[in-house]
Amino acid sequence: MENQMQEKASKAKAASVLLANVSTDAKDKALEAMAQALEKNKQIIFDANQKDLDAAAAMIEKGDMSAALYDRLKLSDAKFKDMVSGIRDVAKLEDPVGKTLSTLVLDDGLTLYQVSCPIGVIGVIFEARPDVVPQVMSLCLKSGNATIFKGGSEAKNSNRALFDVLTDAMKTIPEIPVGAFQLAESREDVAEMLKLDQYIDLLIPRGSNDFVKYIQDNTRISVLGHTSGICHAYVAESANLDTAYTVCLDSKIQYPAACNAIETLLVDDKIAEKFLPEMCRIYQNNGVELRFDDASYKIAEAAGIPDLKKAADEDWDTEYNDLILSIKIVGNVDEAIEHINKHGSHHTDVILSTDQKEIDKFAGLVDSSSVMINASSRFADGFRYGKGAEVGISTNKIHSRGPVGMEGLMIYKYILSGSGHVVKDYVGDSAKPYKHEKTQEKYCRLQ
Amino acid sequence: MENQMQEKASKAKAASVLLANVSTDAKDKALEAMAQALEKNKQIIFDANQKDLDAAAAMIEKGDMSAALYDRLKLSDAKFKDMVSGIRDVAKLEDPVGKTLSTLVLDDGLTLYQVSCPIGVIGVIFEARPDVVPQVMSLCLKSGNATIFKGGSEAKNSNRALFDVLTDAMKTIPEIPVGAFQLAESREDVAEMLKLDQYIDLLIPRGSNDFVKYIQDNTRISVLGHTSGICHAYVAESANLDTAYTVCLDSKIQYPAACNAIETLLVDDKIAEKFLPEMCRIYQNNGVELRFDDASYKIAEAAGIPDLKKAADEDWDTEYNDLILSIKIVGNVDEAIEHINKHGSHHTDVILSTDQKEIDKFAGLVDSSSVMINASSRFADGFRYGKGAEVGISTNKIHSRGPVGMEGLMIYKYILSGSGHVVKDYVGDSAKPYKHEKTQEKYCRLQ
Incomplete structure (x- = not known):
């Protein structure tokens, strides 16, 4: 199990670097392909959901599942429509990647750009709701983050069907790197995921307070979420x-x-x-x-x-x-x-x-x-x-706080552009001074 | 030990809420008082440093301390001057608290402000360098963050002298809440600090790679830092x-x-x-x-x-x-x-x-x-x-990345101002639509 989970995480990590640099156009095309694929494969998805519902009905009879959980699990026409339109809504959101957040001229010809980029690999651990898969996948794709999904076993068939339809649709856009999205399915995978801090940069658990608390208590990876709302x-x-x-x-x-x-x-x-x-x-x-x-x-x-x-x-x-x-x-x-x-x-x-x-x-x-x-x-x-779409509500005191949209999936890197500038010229008795002048200039890359 | 450390952390937490709301003027006055107090008490601080140096010399003889560590421990006139001017430099930095980061009109009379605020309580764990105390204390004061310091035992006397002089100076400005800054001194305090995630919001370890790695591996609190630079x-x-x-x-x-x-x-x-x-x-x-x-x-x-x-x-x-x-x-x-x-x-x-x-x-x-x-x-x-001053260099993928200045000590809160607006009017068949119009309006508080 460990090797399988590690392999998935390692693939996601490798793809994340490429996904971070995919053009807006390719990402939006992929999102539209995903929305269309859902519409085209509606029956396959409902059939898979029915399998989960049948198993759930048996569990309810034995008293092992609540009616509320069954409701969350059940796909309806309305929920399905929301799934599809949700993906198209994300395509309409502004691409958050590659924005110049600040520009500072350190000296003539030496300019420091702070440029937004994706966090890297997001781990999403969720319970019964299969609608999490298209929602989070579209947000992560648009923001350039690779993602590992681990859904509850009660939604196993629905999650797999949705995941396969969506990632197959993505494959029609060659710029999207293969392996950026991964689905973990076994119960042991959760415990393994929590250990993979060398691959996973942020965990987003969705579920009960106890579930989120369990995640927080058992990983070194940063967790975005909240345990209670008093x-x-x-x-x-x-x-x-x-x-x-x-x-x-x-x-x-x-x-x-x-x-x-x-x-x-x-x-x-x-x-x-x-x-x-x-x-x-x-x-x-x-x-x-x-x-x-x-x-x-x-x-x-x-x-x-x-x-x-x-x-x-x-x-x-x-x-x-x-x-x-x-x-x-x-x-x-x-x-x-x-x-x-x-x-x-x-x-x-x-x-x-x-x-x-x-x-x-x-x-x-x-x-x-x-x-x-x-x-x-x-x-x-x-x-x-x-915010267009919600990643979660955070009660953390760092990174993101309160209702978090796609901005919570972003970080930045510094790009310093010079022409042979070295630090030794700026230290010691005859040190050149820094200019530190803010400008509105944007970091531009060829595309 | 646990009770003592917990008590200090609890005091810092209580004071942090007040410190977050102190006026810029009061904070800058306190910084000037701190700089003057250092100048006035220079001899006391050098005497304390000499005690540490004597103990360190004995350790070097026994082979228990490196010459490099001794150098970091030793205060010089130049280092002392930098300490004092460093505090005055922080006073000159713009107050990062209370900035309106974004404003969104949700509907007529219903406006959402995103306003910058301090993170809360910062735990700073550092080795031999006593100059960390004035540097971090001034940054945390200006940014409105309560702070718990834990320095290395080899700089015990220097740290205590600096801490006392600086916090005494702060007390001359009544707006600064007492207890916002705490000094932990015993070796056991580090292990205790790492457990206090209900009080401490962010840890900043300064020291060797192994030291930072030890901190990261033994706490649930978020850590700002880096273990290595390859x-x-x-x-x-x-x-x-x-x-x-x-x-x-x-x-x-x-x-x-x-x-x-x-x-x-x-x-x-x-x-x-x-x-x-x-x-x-x-x-x-x-x-x-x-x-x-x-x-x-x-x-x-x-x-x-x-x-x-x-x-x-x-x-x-x-x-x-x-x-x-x-x-x-x-x-x-x-x-x-x-x-x-x-x-x-x-x-x-x-x-x-x-x-x-x-x-x-x-x-x-x-x-x-x-x-x-x-x-x-x-x-x-x-x-x-x-950045004016450096809090640390972060290789984290969330919150702050790269060289981190005072902005790394900040987060935000949302303030929604209405006049009886309720959600039921915005749901269902006759739901009012949201306007979601960005404006340049700032959140203003009376002062």
């Missing part, structure tokens, strides 16, 4: 109450299973009696179970809110992923910030306020990848952030 | 020979112990007989030991070059850090690229050529952080690249 909304004294009702409701119920839904509502004690009873009624009318701290419990009780439940200590650190919300009273914005930085997951947090000074403090001191001012936490998403 | 120069058939002689010499001998000095010279076989004999003479006149592959050996032998030595297989993977160079003949630029990507350390590689097509191929396909075109490898350096 998001908050804080309602300040100065909040516009109608805005607060609307935003706090949407942040919880618009899609409660998403990582960017809120789990805890923090309310300033000076507004709590005015705001909280109506907010509780709105939540309860929308089927949200509420868990109160002592202070908010009293307010809710006095207002005659039914079905009161106290929050336990662990509630403040829990991602419900469900129609459940914990509620806590805080003394001011500082207490809210402290609670969020301590209990949150540095993902997305919301302030409802009309006081600019307070808003600035919250936006500055809350250490999260997205801070929402009078807007729903649910906006924290690659598509909504205008 | 750099190459490739002389193409089209090379201007005078340029090639000059650049290849400087790349080797200008400072052979540096990571950006070349270790291997690759020569196109079509130019080798013309180029190599004179190049060998130049190298030998400058004290460089040469190790030849079979083909270059024959050419050198035929030209009557003395002291011929064959390169062994391991030479191609060796960083000599010394006046030694291995030489190999290659058939064309493709073979050169293949050799470099296989044996190099993705650090810095040079092409000598006048053929633009060949240069483009080399610059595109060599997978290194710096590619030099007709210029010395020794230019790959933060100061020479105009």
